[in-house]
Amino acid sequence: MTEKLIFHLDMDQFFAAVELLHQPHLRGQPVIVGGNPYGRGIVTTASYEARRFGVRSGMASSEAFRLCPQAVFVRPDHSKYCEISRQIFQLLREFTDRVEPVSVDEAYLDVSDSVWREPSVEALAMKIKQRIRDQEGLTATIGAGPNRQVAKVASGMNKPDGFTYIPASRVAEVYRDMAVGDLCGVGPSTEKILETLGVRTIGQLAAFPADILRRRLGKWGDELVRMAQGQGREEVQTLDERPQEKSMGHESTFSEDISDPLLLLGRLHLLSERVSRRLRTAGLAGYVVAVKIRYKGFETVLHGRKLQSCIQHETDLYPVAERLFHESYREGRPVRLVGVHVSALIPTSHLIQQELFVIERDATDLSTACDGIKDRFGESAIGFASGVFFSASRHRPNSRRTVFYNPFRFNPLKPL
DNA sequence: TCTGGGGTCCTAGGACCC
DNA sequence: TCTGGGGTCCTAGGACCC
Numbered sequence: 001m002t003e004k005l006i007f008h009l010d011m012d013q014f015f016a017a018v019e020l021l022h023q024p025h026l027r028g029q030p031v032i033v034g035g036n037p038y039g040r041g042i043v044t045t046a047s048y049e050a051r052r053f054g055v056r057s058g059m060a061s062s063e064a065f066r067l068c069p070q071a072v073f074v075r076p077d078h079s080k081y082c083e084i085s086r087q088i089f090q091l092l093r094e095f096t097d098r099v100e101p102v103s104v105d106e107a108y109l110d111v112s113d114s115v116w117r118e119p120s121v122e123a124l125a126m127k128i129k130q131r132i133r134d135q136e137g138l139t140a141t142i143g144a145g146p147n148r149q150v151a152k153v154a155s156g157m158n159k160p161d162g163f164t165y166i167p168a169s170r171v172a173e174v175y176r177d178m179a180v181g182d183l184c185g186v187g188p189s190t191e192k193i194l195e196t197l198g199v200r201t202i203g204q205l206a207a208f209p210a211d212i213l214r215r216r217l218g219k220w221g222d223e224l225v226r227m228a229q230g231q232g233r234e235e236v237q238t239l240d241e242r243p244q245e246k247s248m249g250h251e252s253t254f255s256e257d258i259s260d261p262l263l264l265l266g267r268l269h270l271l272s273e274r275v276s277r278r279l280r281t282a283g284l285a286g287y288v289v290a291v292k293i294r295y296k297g298f299e300t301v302l303h304g305r306k307l308q309s310c311i312q313h314e315t316d317l318y319p320v321a322e323r324l325f326h327e328s329y330r331e332g333r334p335v336r337l338v339g340v341h342v343s344a345l346i347p348t349s350h351l352i353q354q355e356l357f358v359i360e361r362d363a364t365d366l367s368t369a370c371d372g373i374k375d376r377f378g379e380s381a382i383g384f385a386s387g388v389f390f391s392a393s394r395h396r397p398n399s400r401r402t403v404f405y406n407p408f409r410f411n412p413l414k415p416l
Numbered sequence: 417t418c419t420g421g422g423g424t425c426c427t428a429g430g431a432c433c434c
Numbered sequence: 435t436c437t438g439g440g441g442t443c444c445t446a447g448g449a450c451c452c
Contacts, residue, residue: 063417
């Protein structure tokens with residue numbers, strides 16, 4: 001059996017790059033795609049110019065603004081990114097039919113069968129990068145290796161617009177002095193645990209006794225050692241092969257903390273509607289409902305329950321969410337976020353036995369009618385009265401337009 | 417400084433049954 | 435009256451990823 005060759009492709013500063021394509025006059029300036037710097041948003045993507053000021057994705061927008069007050073803040077426009085992403089994935093399938101999307105801007109490609117048509121691994125990677133540049137005007141970084149984990153580490157080594165190939169024979173040498181945090185799956189918490197064991201580099205991790213690690217990290221300990229030794233999954237799953245979703249949910253953070261149960265329930269109602277609409281679109285129903293409440297101070301509680309029969313419509317989902325909310329909400333405490341999640345999903349086509357899936361005829365008719373209106377006029381065109389309060393205030397007429405929050409240009413939120 | 421929203425996977429404790 | 439041990443299911447929470 002010949003060795004596999006996996007590519008990990010990562011678009012460079014994708015959201016920011018797309019914004020720069022649409023607004024070329026912003027080139028060379030620090031651009032931050034993310035939430036309102038005066039509100040509770042976070043940075044989704046920072047351009048490389050903004051990163052020079054220490055701005056990182058995941059950081060609070062307010063913090064990013066403090067670090068880089070001259071930055072141009074742009075509200076994310078996901079429909080724009082999805083469209084370009086779709087075109088890129090289509091292009092990738094010209095090189096191999098084994099493409100696995102990880103997110104809008106990331107994919108694994110199994111190029112084991114196509115690389116032989118090219119003079120080298122690098123030549124194939126350059127060809128793919130060039131195609132993306134020609135067609136979309138965007139740059140990508142590619143990492144190559146014998147499996148997904150190695151390819152992923154490789155793509156992280158040389159960004160942006162880079163290419164790195166780590167053949168199996170060179171993994172140990174390349175990994176030896178790299179930080180354990182460079183492995184995908186090792187976050188701050190695992191890194192801290194490893195540090196207490198005296199493990200800082202991937203080389204040290206590869207030689208660490210697996211049984212000690214297993215005691216501290218469970219199964220994950222074994223997996224980590226294997227990853228550090230350069231082993232990993234080789235298979236790439238195309239969209240058709242991808243397993244069905246396991247859970248679906250929506251949550252939303254208030255611009256200010258709220259402790260009025262009626263307002264909290266109003267938002268829960270709106271979220272229940274959105275979740276059930278997605279369930280219907282996907283042809284799924286779920287047995288487990290959970291409500292999430294994040295209080296002021298970030299303390300988060302999740303309260304859920306498995307139901308006798310599975311549900312799909314908001315007329316079934318919301319009452320359950322409401323009950324769960326009343327069971328767990330600590331009266332009077334300010335809340336920053338609420339969420340509704342449905343899991344233990346099953347395709348409705350599998351529900352042949354009538355008793356397992358009792359749908360009220362009225363609920364179906366109502367949902368179908370609402371879905372039709374939303375399809376034609378948009379998501380906020382119709383909703384339950386208790387949810388509309390937020391719906392109306394959130395969806396301002398110009399909310400689809402890119403908004404500059406930068407106070408030196410235009411600040412719709414706070415006078416200087 | 418103060419932390420979005422969409423997910424997946426794993427663990428641990430308690431209930432319950434045999 | 436006190437007490438096992440294994441297995442499964444449910445629930446809550448945490449770590450991590452993009």
